[in-house]
Amino acid sequence: MFSRAAVRSLTASRAFSTSSRRETKVAVLGAGGGIGQPLSLLLKSDPLVSSLSLYDIRGAPGVAADVSHVDTASEVKGYAADQLDAALEGAKVVVIPAGVPRKPGMTRDDLFNTNASIVRDLAAAVGRAAPDACILIISNPVNSTVPIVAETLKKAGVYDPRKVFGVTTLDVVRAAKFVGEITDKNPTDTVITVVGGHSGPTIVPILSQTANAKGVSGEVYSKVVHRIQYGGDEVVKAKDGAGSATLSMAYAGAKFANSVLRGLNGEKGVVTPTFVKSPLFEDKGVEYFSSNVELGPNGVEKIHPIGQLTAEEEKLLEACIPELKKNIEKGKAFVSQA
Numbered sequence: 396m397f398s399r400a401a402v403r404s405l406t407a408s409r410a411f412s413t414s415s416r417r418e419t420k421v422a423v424l425g426a427g428g429g430i431g432q433p434l435s436l437l438l439k440s441d442p443l444v445s446s447l448s449l450y451d452i453r454g455a456p457g458v459a460a461d462v463s464h465v466d467t468a469s470e471v472k473g474y475a476a477d478q479l480d481a482a483l484e485g486a487k488v489v490v491i492p493a494g495v496p497r498k499p500g501m502t503r504d505d506l507f508n509t510n511a512s513i514v515r516d517l518a519a520a521v522g523r524a525a526p527d528a529c530i531l532i533i534s535n536p537v538n539s540t541v542p543i544v545a546e547t548l549k550k551a552g553v554y555d556p557r558k559v560f561g562v563t564t565l566d567v568v569r570a571a572k573f574v575g576e577i578t579d580k581n582p583t584d585t586v587i588t589v590v591g592g593h594s595g596p597t598i599v600p601i602l603s604q605t606a607n608a609k610g611v612s613g614e615v616y617s618k619v620v621h622r623i624q625y626g627g628d629e630v631v632k633a634k635d636g637a638g639s640a641t642l643s644m645a646y647a648g649a650k651f652a653n654s655v656l657r658g659l660n661g662e663k664g665v666v667t668p669t670f671v672k673s674p675l676f677e678d679k680g681v682e683y684f685s686s687n688v689e690l691g692p693n694g695v696e697k698i699h700p701i702g703q704l705t706a707e708e709e710k711l712l713e714a715c716i717p718e719l720k721k722n723i724e725k726g727k728a729f730v731s732q733a
C-alpha cells in the first residue's frame with residue numbers, strides 16, 4: 396500500500412515517528428471492536444512495533460489473520476477468549492480499548508457499570524502476565540478506569556505509576572482540527588495542550604499557549620471550547636445508536652502508542668498530554684490529571700506544570716476539578732469495595 400518513501404514521509408510527518416529501533420511487543424485487548432480493528436491495523440504499520448498480539452473475547456484471531464497480511468516486518472498473532480495470559484506474555488505496551496461504547500443520551504459515566512469490571516479483570520491479567528508493561532487505557536469512563544487499573548495493580552503489588560496512562564489524545568487531535576478550521580490554519584501547526592480528564596467539563600483546552608490559537612475570543616472561543624469538550628457527543632449522535640468514535644480514536648490511540656514507544660526507545664523530548672498519576676492537583680484531592688508529560692524509557696519521565704492560564708481557562712479548570720475528583724473516587728472505591 397505504501398512505498399518505502401511514502402512510509403518514511405508518513406512516519407516523519409503524521410501519526411508515527413521513528414527513533415532508534417528496539418524489539419517491542421504490543422498487545423491490544425479488545426482488538427475485535429470498532430476501535431480495536433483499525434487500531435491494530437495502524438499499529439501493524441508502526442515500524443516501532445515488532446510483534447502485535449491481538450486479544451478479544453470474540454473475533455481476534457480473524458482480525459489477526461487479516462492484519463497479518465500487511466507487508467510490514469512485524470509479526471501478528473490472534474488470541475481467543477481463554478488465551479489472555481498468553482496474549483500478554485512479553486508485552487511491553489498493552490493498549491486497552493475493550494468495553495461498551497455510548498449510545499445517544501448516555502454519558503461516559505453511564506458506561507461505568509459494564510466497563511469497570513472488564514477493565515479491572517484485564518488489568519489483573521496484565522499484572523500477572525506482563526507486570527512491567529506500559530498500559531494505555533482507552534475504555535471509558537477514562538477518568539475512572541485509570542484509577543481502577545492503578546488500584547488493581549496495587550492490590551497485585553506491581554503498580555508503577557509511571558506506566559499507567561489514560562489516553563486523552565483524541566481531545567488533543569480534535570482541538571488541533573477544530574481550532575485549525577476556525578483559524579484557517581493547518582491543524583499540524585495548531586497543536587493545543589488539553590488538560591484535566593476525558594469527559595465534558597473535565598476536558599480543558601488551553602488555547603492561550605498556542606500561537607495560532609491565542610487570538611480566538613468571544614463567542615467563537617466559547618463555541619470551539621464547547622466543541623472540543625463535547626466532540627465525542629457529535630460522533631455518538633451521528634452514529635445514531637451504532638456506537639461512538641472509532642476511526643479517529645484508532646488514529647489517536649496509534650499516535651499515542653507511538654509516542655510511548657519512542658519514549659521507551661530512549662528518544663528525548665517526546666511530550667504529549669496524557670491522564671496519569673500526577674502531583675499537580677493533589678492538594679485539591681485529585682490524584683490523576685492529564686497534562687503535558689515527557690515520556691521516557693520507563694514511561695512517565697516528567698510531568699510538566701500547566702503554565703500560565705487566562706481567566707477563562709482558570710474558570711474551565713475550576714469546573715473540571717470537582718467532577719474529576721468524583722470520577723476518580725468512584726473508580727478507586729470500585730476496586731477497594733470488591
Ligand SMILES: NC(=O)C1=CN([C@@H]2O[C@H](COP(=O)(O)OP(=O)(O)OC[C@H]3O[C@@H](n4cnc5c(N)ncnc54)[C@H](O)[C@@H]3O)[C@@H](O)[C@H]2O)C=CC1
Nearest residue numbers: 425427428429430451452493494495496533534535565644
Ligand atoms: N479514550 C477515548 O478517547 C475514547 C474511548 N472510547 C471507549 O473505547 C471503548 C471501546 O469502544 P468501541 O471499540 O467503539 O466498542 P466496541 O463495542 O466496538 O468494541 C469493544 C470490544 O471490546 C471487546 N470486549 C468486551 N469485553 C472484553 C473483555 N473482557 N476482554 C477483551 N475484550 C473485550 C468486545 O468483544 C468488543 O470487540 C468504549 O468504552 C468507548 O467508550 C471510545 C472513543 C474514544
Ligand SMILES: O=C([O-])CC(=O)C(=O)O
Nearest residue numbers: 497535565627628639640
Ligand atoms: O464520546 C464517547 O463516548 C467516546 C469518546 O470518549 C470520545 O469520542 O471522546
